[in-house]
Amino acid sequence: xxxxxxxxxxxxxxxxxxxxxxxxxxxxxxxxxxxxxxxxxxxxxxxxxxxxxxxxxxxxxxxxxxxxxxxxxxxxxxxxxxxxxxxxxxxxxxxxxxxxxxxxxxxxxxxxxxxxxxxxxxxxxxxxxxxxxxxxxxxxxxxxxxxxxxxxxxxxxxxxxxxxxxx
Amino acid sequence: xxxxxxxxxxxxxxxxxxxxxxxxxxxxxxxxxxxxxxxxxxxxxxxxxxxxxxxxxxxxxxxxxxxxxxxxxxxxxxxxxxxxxxxxxxxxxxxxxxxxxxxxxxxxxxxxxxxxxxxxxxxxxxxxxxxxxxxxxxxxxxxxxxxxxxxxxxxxxxxxxxxxxxxxxxxxxxxxxxxxxxxxxxxxxxxxxxxxxxxxxxxxxxxxxxxxxxxxxxxxxxxxxxxxxxxxxx
Numbered sequence: 241x242x243x244x245x246x247x248x249x250x251x252x253x254x255x256x257x258x259x260x261x262x263x264x265x266x267x268x269x270x271x272x273x274x275x276x277x278x279x280x281x282x283x284x285x286x287x288x289x290x291x292x293x294x295x296x297x298x299x300x301x302x303x304x305x306x307x308x309x310x311x312x313x314x315x316x317x318x319x320x321x322x323x324x325x326x327x328x329x330x331x332x333x334x335x336x337x338x339x340x341x342x343x344x345x346x347x348x349x350x351x352x353x354x355x356x357x358x359x360x361x362x363x364x365x366x367x368x369x370x371x372x373x374x375x376x377x378x379x380x381x382x383x384x385x386x387x388x389x390x391x392x393x394x395x396x397x398x399x400x401x402x403x404x405x406x407x
Numbered sequence: 408x409x410x411x412x413x414x415x416x417x418x419x420x421x422x423x424x425x426x427x428x429x430x431x432x433x434x435x436x437x438x439x440x441x442x443x444x445x446x447x448x449x450x451x452x453x454x455x456x457x458x459x460x461x462x463x464x465x466x467x468x469x470x471x472x473x474x475x476x477x478x479x480x481x482x483x484x485x486x487x488x489x490x491x492x493x494x495x496x497x498x499x500x501x502x503x504x505x506x507x508x509x510x511x512x513x514x515x516x517x518x519x520x521x522x523x524x525x526x527x528x529x530x531x532x533x534x535x536x537x538x539x540x541x542x543x544x545x546x547x548x549x550x551x552x553x554x555x556x557x558x559x560x561x562x563x564x565x566x567x568x569x570x571x572x573x574x575x576x577x578x579x580x581x582x583x584x585x586x587x588x589x590x591x592x593x594x595x596x597x598x599x600x601x602x603x604x605x606x607x608x609x610x611x612x613x614x615x616x617x618x619x620x621x622x623x624x625x626x627x628x629x630x631x632x633x634x635x636x637x638x639x640x641x
Contacts, residue, residue, distance in 0.1 A: 243516045252517045269485040310580045312570045
């Protein structure tokens with residue numbers, strides 16, 4: 241890990257950033273966290289910001305991730321949607337894990353949806369191709385094509401070695 | 408739909424001009440669009456050249472009306488920002504300057520750093536005051552060459568924040584009722600600020616406070632008589 245200086249430099253690795261599980265829904269445009277520097281009820285929110293906020297921003301580059309400190313006595317997360325509404329999530333006295341799991345339920349894409357999107361994004365090769373790495377190894381597998389010469393030899397007039405032999 | 412984005416750090420107006428000149432002979436339609444961009448004219452929508460040139464994004468304050476080829480629905484981008492004070496020479500009427508703080512990834516150390524950009528948000532009713540946290544939304548079409556966003560709502564007015572969870576008024580991360588309770592226990596200071604009976608923010612505007620108008624930065628004060636009532640202290 242290069243430049244691994246400071247508190248918890250693991251947060252600054254690409255693998256860490258890519259391991260974020262919170263993929264916010266497309267409706268969310270602003271993700272704001274309000275918390276204080278002091279106060280035990282804010283500890284979960286502080287931990288969430290320290291450990292998870294870079295992951296959230298990395299997973300959702302189009303969302304504005306913003307933090308506000310020392311504004312209200314209790315911590316909360318507020319997400320502003322494109323419809324004009326905002327989702328208010330109270331994280332008072334919650335741990336970082338509780339916050340993460342709650343966010344995943346409320347404003348993140350479900351695992352099924354993410355899997356579907358991943359499939360849709362995969363570049364599908366032309367199904368008609370055959371060969372190494374394709375669906376079919378050889379054209380002889382398709383009915384109607386010339387059968388595999390290993391199984392059924394070609395007739396002599398089609399075999400080059402018998403047509404052009406000088407014997 | 409017209410969409411404007413922020414400037415890629417390498418592309419300035421001077422670069423665009425040089426780029427335009429170098430490509431002028433390559434393709435006439437290409438250079439036409441580039442010329443319009445350089446002259447800050449409006450570019451037609453649904454132009455093929457547009458889609459090629461759309462990656463020349465421009466600075467938020469000097470933005471050009473580049474539009475994408477139709478088929479791409481441009482969603483209004485909502486941003487949360489802080490209103491900046493009226494600054495002589497920078498503020499324009501019917502618009503507030505809003506500072507948006509976004510996180511920018513530094514690729515070398517994979518760390519996010521806050522980056523501030525300033526936008527002009529259309530605010531005809533002068534709802535915003537300096538320091539307010541406002542929600543702005545990008546306009547489908549630019550209102551003026553400088554104004555691309557509009558103020559949707561003031562989320563947290565400066566000095567008068569309401570805790571959204573409890574609905575109570577809050578000051579400096581304490582409930583106002585708690586502050587009053589503590590002050591009464593210690594002995595209430597009569598000169599202390601009375602939140603309930605205090606007038607709305609901006610009550611001295613046009614009377615003693617002229618900072619919302621075009622003004623000038625305070626010159627060096629050499630003697631007590633030089634009061635400069637219309638000067639601004641920042």
